[in-house]
Amino acid sequence: MYLLTGRHPSELINSKTNQLTWRNLAPRISIGLAQLIDDLMASSPADRPRNSQEIRQRIQAIANSDEPVKLANNKPNLVNNNTFEITQFPTNITNLPHKSIVNIWLVGGATLLLGLGLAGTLLYRILPCEILGHFKSCPDAIGEHLSYGEKILTPLSETPEKQKGVEAFQSGKYDKAVDWLKKAWSSEQGKRDPETLIYLNNARIEAQKAQSYTIAVAVPLDTNPLDNSSEGSYPGLEVLRGVAQAQDEFNQQPNGARIKVLIADDANNSEQAKKVAEALVKQEKLLAVVGQYTSDSTLAAADIYQKNQLVFVSPTSTSEELSNFGKSHQPNFFFRTVLSDRFTAQALAQYLNKQANQQKAAVFYNPRSKYSKSIFKEFSSRFKANGGKIVDDSLGRVSPVKALNQAAKKEAKVLVLFPNTQRGVWNQTLKLINTNDCKYLVIGGDTLYNSEILDVVSKKAAQCLVIAVPWHSMDSPNQEFPQAAEKLWGGSVSWRTALAYDATQVLIKALQTKNQLSRKTLQQVLANPNFQANGATGTIQFHSNGDRNDQESKPTTKLVKLVVNKQGNLMFVPLDTMPYVINSPP
Template sequence: MSQKNETPVLILSLLITAALLGTGFWLLMPRSPVKPDPLATTSQNLSTNDRLSQGERILVPVESRADNPAFAQAKQAGVAAIVAQQYGQAVTQFESALQKSRNSPETLIYLNNARIGSNKSYTIAVAVPVSADPNGSLEILRGVAQAQSEVNQAGGVKGLPLKVAIVSDDNNPEIAQQLANTLVQKPEVLGVVGHYASDVTLAAGSVYNTGGLVCISPISTTVKLSGFGKYIFRTVPSDYIAAGALADYTVKTLQQKNVAVFFNSQSAYSQSLKSEFSRAIALTGGQVSGEYDLSAPDFSAATAVDQSLKQGVKALMLAPNTGTLDKALQVVQVNQRRMTLLAGDDVYAPKTLEVGGQQAVDMVISVPWHINGNPGSVFAKKSRSLWGGDVNWRTAISYDAVQALVAALQRDPTRSGVQQALLSPDFSAMGAAETVRFLPSGDRNVGIQLVKVSRGDRFGSGFDFVPVQR
C-alpha cells in the first residue's frame, strides 16, 4: 500500500484509539491504576534497597489519588508508622486506607506485614515491573496479597505468619539481576515470585540458580526457561503449550491453514511464542506465509496487512509483548476483520477491548486461566469478595505461585528444603483452579484456556473476554 493510501487509515485508527481510551471502564482488571502516585518512590536513579519494601515505602502507583486524598493520607501514615516501628499504629492506618479503597493490594500486603511486626515469620519476595507495567504489577500483587491473607488467617506456615517483600525491577534485566543478588544475600528470604517479562526472568534466574534461592514465575512463558536451572520454576504454562493450543484451534476448528505472524524480535517471550506457533502450525498441516517484526523501525500495520491479503493469508497470529501491544492493535484496526485473529496472552489486556473494540471481536487468545472457566470456584468467590470485582489470569497464577511456595515451606522452611520439595514427585499445592505440580524441568503440568473477544457488559466497555468452548 502506498504512503498516500496508508496515512488516512492510520490517522483514523489513532483517532478511534484516542476516543476509546478516553472512555475507560470500571471492572477490576482495567481498574488498575494508571496515574502516577506523587507519594510513591519514582523509578529513576533508585538504589537497590529503595526498590524493596515490606511497608517502609510506597512502591506501586495507586489509583485516583487525587480523587481519594483520605486513602492517600492513611496509607502514607501507615508507611510512616512502619518506619517508626509503631506496628499497632500502622495496622490502624492501613485498615483505614483499605476501608476507603479496598482494591489496593500493596496496602493489603503492608497491612499483613504490619500485623506481624517484629515477630518471627517466614518471608518471601515478589518482583513486579512497577514503572513499566503498573496494571500488570497490581494484577500480580492481588494474587500474592490474597494468598498471604489466606495463609495467615489459617495459622501461617508451621505456626508462623508469612511476610511479603515487594521488589520493583522496572522489567529491566540489569536491575532484576541486581535485585536478585540483593535477595540472595538476605537469608530470611526463602523464595521469590517473579519476574514478569521472560527476558527479565532469564537474567535474574542465573543469579537465583547460583545463590540457591527458588524463583517461581507466574508470567514468563518462554521455552528457554524449561530446564533453565534447579531453582527456577513457573506456574504459567510455557509457550509450547499455548502455541500448540492456538495452532490446533486454527487448523482443526477454524479450518484456516495459511497464517501470518506478528512478533517482537527484541522480546524472548515474543520470539518464543512465534517460533513455537510456527512449529505447531506446520505439524498440524498449516503454514506461516509471513513474519512481521513489530519492533522494526519501518514496521507498517497497513503494509503488513495488505501483503498478507495478497499472499492469501486467512489468519493473523499476534505475538506482541507488552511494549509492542499498541502496534499489534494497529494491525487489529487495519485488518477490519478481513482475516481471523489469534493472539498470545499479552494481548489479554484492558487496552485490547478498549482500542480493538468491534474490530477485535472473535479474536482468540490463549491464557492460562479465566474466571468464567470455573466461576463457582472458591478462589473466584473469595477474590470477588476481597477486591470487589473479577480478577484475571495474572492474579490467579500469581496466587498459585505463593501457594506452591507455602506448601514447600510447610515441608521444610529452608531454601534448599523449598527447592527439594518443589521437585519432589509427590509435591502438590491447591491453586486457584487446579493443583500445582512441577515437572523436572520446572514447568507446571497444566493445560491452557482459549478465550475470545465478544460483545458483553462485564467490563463496561461493551466487549468482554469469554471462554471458548472446545
C-alpha cells in the same frame, strides 16, 4: 536542595512565580520541615527565620512532632476526574531572570547553610535515611526498589491513610501502621490496592512479633507508561493481587507462622531485574521469590538466584528457554506454575487447523523479545506440522497498513499476534487490531489478555479476536478462588492473578512441611516428585526442570474471545462453555 531532590536548584525554578517547586520530589519530608526549608530560602529577609535560635526551636518542634509525612501543596495533580495530567519541571533556564536566581542561591542558600550548620544534629534525626544516604544508615536497608512497607512502590496508589501507615512502618511504629493501613484498605481507593493489603499483613506480623516465613514478589511497578523500553504497572498489580490474596488467607489462621512478603519492583528491565535479584539474595531471611513477570526479566535474574540457591517460582514467564535452564542446572531452583509456550502454541495451531480451518497465516512478533521469539518458534513448528503455512512473519517490522497489505498480497487468511508488552510494540499491536477491523481472523498469545484491549480496541475489531490463556475465571478448576477473588478485589481477576496465587500457595504448602527450612531444603521439597499443592488452576506439581507437570495435574489452556456484554462493554469469555481440550504437545 540537591541533597533532598537530586536536582540542581536551577531546574526547580518556576518561571511564572520565580519560586522553587521542589516538594513533590521529596515526598518523605514532613510539611513542617518542608515549610522551614522554604522559609530559609525566602527571597525577602522578612520572610526568613529571624535568627539561629528560631531555626533551632522550629527544628526541635519538628523532631518532637508525630506529624505524618505528606506531599506538599505544590505536588502536581496526577489524577483528576479519571484523567491524567503530566506536569514537568522547567529544564531550560536560559530565559529566567539572572538576578532572581542569584538572590535565591546566595541569600536564601547562605541562610539555609547557616541554619543547617547550627542545627545539623537535629536535621540528622529528622531527615530519612534514604535521603542522607551514606551519612545515615537505614535499619535493615533493603534498596530503593524493595519494601516490606517502608515505602510506596505502586504509582498513583497514594492515599493520606496509606502514606501515614507507610511512615509509621518505616519508623517502627507497627501498631500505628496497622491502624492507618486498615483505614487505607477500607477506603474507596484502597479496596483494590494489593500493596496496601500486603503492607497491612506485614505490619500485623511486626506488631504481634509473630513467627513468620519471608518470601518476595518481583514484578514491574513504578514504570513510565510513555517509556518505550518498559511495561506499565498493570500486569504487576495483577500479580500482586494473587500474592496478596494468598498471604491474607493464610495469615488469618489463628495459630502458627505467618507469611511476610517483600515487594520488589524490577520495572520489567533486564538490568534492574539483575539488581533486584542481587539485593534479594542478600536478604538472609528470604526463602523464595515469586517472579519475575516476563521471560526476559526471569532469564536475566535466573543465574543470580541459581548461584545463590534461592528458589524462584514464576507465575507468568512462559519461554521455552526457561525449560532448558532448569534442565541444565541440578539441583534446579527454578519453578513455574504457568504452562510453557509449547501449550499455548499447540492450542492455537490446533484451533486454526481443526476449528477455524485456516491454513495460511501472517505473523506479528518481536524477535528481540525472548517470550515473543519463543512462542513464535513453537507455534511455527506445530502449525506447519498440521499442514499450515506461514506466508509472512514480518508484520511486526512494518506499519499496520503495510502489514495488512502484505498479508493480502500473500493471501493470508489469519493474523497471528505474539507481541511482548514493551510499550512501542504493544501500541503497534493495538493499532494493527483496529486497522484490521475484522477483515481477518486474529489469534494471539496471553499478552493480548489485557485491559487495554477492552479500552482501546473497537468493538467490531475485537470480535474477530481469539486468545489462548492459562486460566479463566468462568472455567476455573477451583471455583472457590474466583468467588473469593471477586469478593476481595471487587471484580473478576485475570490469569496473572490466579497463577500468582498458585505460586504463593506452592511456597506456603512447602513451608508447612518442615519446622526448620532453609533455601536448600525448600528446593528439595518442591523438587520432590510427590510434592503437590492445590490452587486456583488445580493441583500443582513440577517436573525436575521446574516446569509444571501437566501429566499429573492436567492443566488446560483456555481459548477466549471478546464479546459485548449487556452493558455494551467488551469482556473476555471462554470460546466454549467447557474448557477447550488441547492435546499435550510433544
